[in-house]
Amino acid sequence: MDEPSARERDSGDAAERDPQDARAHVIATRGLTKRYRGGQLAVDGLDLTVPAGSVFGFLGPNGSGKTTTIRMLMGLIEPTSGTARVLGRPMPRATRAVLPQVGALIEGPALYGFLSGRDNLLRYDAADPTADPRTRRARVAAALDRVGLAAAAGKKARAYSLGMKQRLGLAAALLQPRRLLVLDEPTNGLDPQGMREIRALIRELASDGTTVFLSSHLLDEIEQVCTHAAVMTQGRLVTQGAVADLAAGARGRLAVTTPDPGEAARVLKEQGVGDVTVDGDRVTGEPPAQDLAEVNAALVAAGVRVRGFTLEQASLEDAFVALTGEGFDVAG
Numbered sequence: 001m002d003e004p005s006a007r008e009r010d011s012g013d014a015a016e017r018d019p020q021d022a023r024a025h026v027i028a029t030r031g032l033t034k035r036y037r038g039g040q041l042a043v044d045g046l047d048l049t050v051p052a053g054s055v056f057g058f059l060g061p062n063g064s065g066k067t068t069t070i071r072m073l074m075g076l077i078e079p080t081s082g083t084a085r086v087l088g089r090p091m092p093r094a095t096r097a098v099l100p101q102v103g104a105l106i107e108g109p110a111l112y113g114f115l116s117g118r119d120n121l122l123r124y125d126a127a128d129p130t131a132d133p134r135t136r137r138a139r140v141a142a143a144l145d146r147v148g149l150a151a152a153a154g155k156k157a158r159a160y161s162l163g164m165k166q167r168l169g170l171a172a173a174l175l176q177p178r179r180l181l182v183l184d185e186p187t188n189g190l191d192p193q194g195m196r197e198i199r200a201l202i203r204e205l206a207s208d209g210t211t212v213f214l215s216s217h218l219l220d221e222i223e224q225v226c227t228h229a230a231v232m233t234q235g236r237l238v239t240q241g242a243v244a245d246l247a248a249g250a251r252g253r254l255a256v257t258t259p260d261p262g263e264a265a266r267v268l269k270e271q272g273v274g275d276v277t278v279d280g281d282r283v284t285g286e287p288p289a290q291d292l293a294e295v296n297a298a299l300v301a302a303g304v305r306v307r308g309f310t311l312e313q314a315s316l317e318d319a320f321v322a323l324t325g326e327g328f329d330v331a332g
């Protein structure tokens with residue numbers, strides 16, 4: 001049933017010629033581009049590769065094109081150019097075959113305010129022709145329980161907080177076992193405790209073998225929960241790969257602890273250290289090309305009293321800043 005039809009196989013794409021490869025990648029796009037009618041280039045030539053079994057973070061500041069990409073992946077809008085394959089099938093052409101295998105939470109889930117959370121899910125499930133009506137009540141109860149909404153299940157959805165609505169949207173994505181979950185900013189509107197719960201849930205779902213693709217503008221969230229990530233800025237993909245490799249690709253910062261920060265900063269600049277920043281007794285900067293032993297010796301020779309001299313490990317944030325030359329809009 002998963003075999004692509006002859007019509008879908010006929011293009012020259014390498015992944016299409018090698019079905020094994022296409023299957024290993026749960027999502028694969030080539031040159032995916034969306035220009036909105038107003039002229040806004042929201043997604044620009046995206047080549048995205050999401051390995052099976054990964055928790056894949058789609059990271060980028062607000063307005064960088066994440067939701068637009070997800071809408072194209074789910075067959076909700078047509079790309080202007082380029083191709084997208086989900087579970088090995090071309091989108092939007094194979095939307096009907098693909099969507100039943102995908103649980104999706106996309107920006108602002110549509111809810112009926114006059115129905116309870118439980119009744120919203122019952123109705124949603126009833127609209128899914130692949131859902132078994134005999135198990136509906138039990139599946140709805142289990143999904144509500146999984147997202148921590150069991151106690152509030154009888155409350156009208158219009159009385160739900162933003163975080164509760166978000167949880168209800170997530171519950172809708174969990175009504176059936178899925179091969180892929182696509183979650184657009186799943187922790188939006190949640191407090192820190194709620195965010196931790198959703199992160200734990202995502203890890204649990206991933207450990208069952210489900211591939212999870214989630215977007216976020218929160219860097220530390222991606223770093224905490226994801227095995228792989230792609231970084232977007234202004235509609236373009238900056239980098240993608242295993243989170244550990246992305247962080248390792250960036251150089252860490254040199255950090256000197258000293259009671260003589262002013263003098264230390266002067267010497268470090270002289271030694272070619274870039275972006276020197278003083279914060280109390282800590283002076284940090286981008287390490288220069290030369291041997292750090294020489295930098296340390298220069299500090300000592302200038303009479304700087306060095307208490308600490310370390311190369312701090314790079315984080316995903318360092319990688320992002322190094323790649324884009326921009327800071328990250330954390331508050332969003």
Ligand SMILES: Nc1ncnc2c1ncn2[C@@H]1O[C@H](COP(=O)(O)OP(=O)(O)O)[C@@H](O)[C@H]1O
Nearest residue numbers: 036038040042061062063064065066067068069
């Ligand atoms: N329906 C639309 N019509 C025109 N422009 C849009 C539309 N939706 C989004 N945009 C624009 O496309 C860009 C990317 O938006 P979006 O995909 O929502 O980014 P993100 O989800 O990363 O915040 C933004 O500049 C946004 O203003």
Ligand SMILES: [Mg+2]
Nearest residue numbers: 066067068107
């Ligand atoms: Mg968005």
